[in-house]
Amino acid sequence: MHIDGNGVGRFFAGLQGKLSDVRPVSAALAQATKDAAAEAMIAVLKASVQPPGGGKPVVPARPILLGGDDLTVLLRADLALDFAQSFSAAFERKTKELFGQIEGLQGHEGLTAKTGIVFMGPKQPFVQAYELCEDLAKEARAETQSRVSFWRLTGAMIPRDADEIEALTSRDGMTFWRKSWAWDEFAKLEDLVEVMSSDEIGRGPLRRVPELAQAGRTGSGPAPEEVYRRALNVLRNRAPAIHAGFLNAMRELGVDHAETRFDADGYVPLLDAHVLGKLAEDQAA
Structure with missing residues (x-):
């Protein structure tokens, strides 16, 4: 994980x-970064120190760089997103607080933070x-x-940058990877993950997200929207409440029509939700 401040040079x-x-x-910025890291470590990592x-x-983390407005850290995958969110909130608050103590900066709103995270295995x-990770930030x-x-x-193949990821996850005017998330938007993705983790979806075709995302790519087999509609029909018949919850979670992410997988910009949230769900499964295993 790499985190640093937004617009620091311009600031x-x-x-x-x-x-x-x-x-x-500069001293206040460095202190804000250290304080934010300490807060995130206490809030997120402390409970996981004892096996x-x-x-x-x-400690399920190893700091690599902490200085200026930069933080680079290796940590357990299931803790990464909570850590990043905790750090970002503390960084915003601490920069506002410490800058406000400097003559000429009173009333400054503080800085925001950008985070790049790569979830990887120990042998990669x-x-x-x-x-x-730096490019994602x-x-x-x-x-x-x-x-x-x-x-x-x-x-084994690692994308060189965000552009390569976008190329791998885009086709026919749609993209299956959202480049970045504001934290309030990310909470909506977590809601979709929670719905998709239900046993009812786990036994149905909606669980096979990678296959669903790739449906129709080769030109053979059913069209992607047909596969999606069939999956929704199976879910509606099997578990109406989960079906309604799934549609509501998709709607919160901008997918307003039950017959489509994508929002107005062509973004399909299913693969990002699948990735987060797999992280939880990996940790449980």
């Missing part, structure tokens, strides 16, 4: 002529994954809000 450029000495600002059933306490190459850049971009590696 400091804007201080020229406004402050005679920016060193207190289930006892044994030697182990770190260097390439780290480079991808750039993809999450948005000065007005903290955002996150993530990708789960499933094979």
